[in-house]
Structure formats: structure tokens, C-alpha cells
Amino acid sequence: MSRTLPYSSEKITMPNSAKYWEDRYQQDQTGWDLEGPTPVLQAVMATISKDARILIPGCGLGWDGEALHKAGYRHVYLSDWAESAKRAFLTRVPDFPEDRFLTGDFFTWSTESPWIDHFDLVLECTFYCAIPPEKRENYVQQMAQILRPGGQICGLLFTFPLTDQGPPFGGSTEEYRQRFSLPFELTALRPHPLSIKARADKEVYFCATLQSL
Numbered sequence: 001m002s003r004t005l006p007y008s009s010e011k012i013t014m015p016n017s018a019k020y021w022e023d024r025y026q027q028d029q030t031g032w033d034l035e036g037p038t039p040v041l042q043a044v045m046a047t048i049s050k051d052a053r054i055l056i057p058g059c060g061l062g063w064d065g066e067a068l069h070k071a072g073y074r075h076v077y078l079s080d081w082a083e084s085a086k087r088a089f090l091t092r093v094p095d096f097p098e099d100r101f102l103t104g105d106f107f108t109w110s111t112e113s114p115w116i117d118h119f120d121l122v123l124e125c126t127f128y129c130a131i132p133p134e135k136r137e138n139y140v141q142q143m144a145q146i147l148r149p150g151g152q153i154c155g156l157l158f159t160f161p162l163t164d165q166g167p168p169f170g171g172s173t174e175e176y177r178q179r180f181s182l183p184f185e186l187t188a189l190r191p192h193p194l195s196i197k198a199r200a201d202k203e204v205y206f207c208a209t210l211q212s213l
């Protein structure tokens with residue numbers, strides 16, 4: 001499959017089930033996968049303490065998680081709905097603690113008490129664009145629950161127009177400014193020089209801090 005992104009030429013609706021995503025992995029329809037870490041996220045990681053509690057939701061094959069783990073970050077958590085993604089990751093990175101790769105629907109597990117106020121940093125990369133757009137407000141609320149006050153969510157968001165076709169579903173800087181307003185404060189929303197070439201004019205880097213209210 002071509003790696004020219006946004007991540008797929010096929011437009012399939014109803015990405016709202018484990019089976020949908022499981023099938024994509026089993027049928028090798030994973031055009032979003034960079035087969036290595038995301039340069040922008042690597043740059044963010046370089047500024048973060050090795051003791052930070054970091055989550056990558058919808059991590060897929062987990063290349064950024066692998067890079068964090070191998071660089072000595074001690075509290076890395078990954079999450080994905082597709083069991084195949086977890087299996088592939090653990091085969092590649094067998095010394096990663098299995099219980100830190102959380103499966104199940106993010107919108108369900110992230111409301112459970114161990115995770116409330118838990119994370120210092122959430123790294124976003126092609127998860128927001130993969131969920132049904134009607135869940136976006138829910139996404140922001142969940143992030144506000146699982147981050148500690150002062151914690152941050154940083155990563156990449158697409159800027160091609162939002163339509164009913166997807167995933168990937170698009171968005172706009174206007175939307176992101178509004179979504180990551182109180183209880184968040186947006187501290188960055190701009191193109192990033194390390195965006196991969198195929199996405200450079202289609203994504204922005206963003207970072208938002210959860211306010212202590």
C-alpha cells in the first residue's frame with residue numbers, strides 16, 4: 001500500500017468497533033503506519049522527563065512507544081482497540097510490560113478510576129482523526145480526566161476538510177482552538193518543520209495544557 005498520506009485511499013465509514021480496526025490490521029490495510037517513530041513526536045519526547053507518565057492512545061503498532069521505551073522512559077503506556085496491534089508490538093518489543101499496553105475501547109477504559117489524573121503527557125498521532133467525529137467532544141473530556149492538572153496533550157492533527165468520509169476524518173485550526181479551550185489552554189497550534197513530507201501541508205502540531213481550575 002502506498003505510504004502517501006493521509007493514510008488511505010479507501011474511504012470506509014463506521015470505524016467505531018474493535019472489529020473494524022482488527023480487520024484493518026488483519027487485511028494489512030494500515031496505510032497510516034509509518035513503520036517507524038514519528039519525527040515530530042520524537043522531538044516532543046526529547047523535552048520530557050524520563051519519569052513522566054506518558055500515554056499514546058490509539059497507538060497502533062506502537063513505533064513511538066517503542067522509541068520511548070528503548071530511550072529509557074520508565075512509565076510509558078500504550079492503548080489500542082485492536083488485539084493484533086498489541087500482539088505485533090509485543091512480538092517486536094518483548095521486554096515492554098504487557099500490562100501497560102491497554103486494550104479495549106479507550107472511551108470506556110479511560111473513565112476507570114486508576115487512570116483519573118494519572119498521566120503527565122498524552123501523545124496524539126492519527127487517533128483523533130480515526131474516531132467518529134461525533135466522539136470528538138468525548139475525546140477531549142476523557143483527556144481532561146486522565147491527565148493530571150498541569151499535564152499536557154501534544155501531537156499532530158490533520159487540517160484537510162472534515163467531511164462525512166473517513167477515516168481519516170479532517171478538521172481545522174478553528175475547530176482545534178475551540179476544542180482545546182477551557183479546561184485546556186492551547187500553547188501551540190502550528191505547522192511543524194519535522195512533519196513528514198506527505199503530511200506537511202495537511203497537519204499541524206498542537207500542544208494543550210490542562211488547567212488547574
Ligand SMILES: C[S@@+](CC[C@H](N)C(=O)[O-])C[C@H]1O[C@@H](n2cnc3c(N)ncnc32)[C@H](O)[C@@H]1O
Nearest residue numbers: 021032058059060080081082105106125126130
Ligand atoms: C489510524 S490508526 C493510527 C495508529 C497509530 N497512532 C499510528 O499513527 O500508526 C488508529 C488507531 O486507533 C485505534 N482505535 C480506534 N478507535 C479506538 C478506540 N475507541 N479505542 C482504542 N483504540 C482505538 C485503532 O485500532 C487504530 O490502531
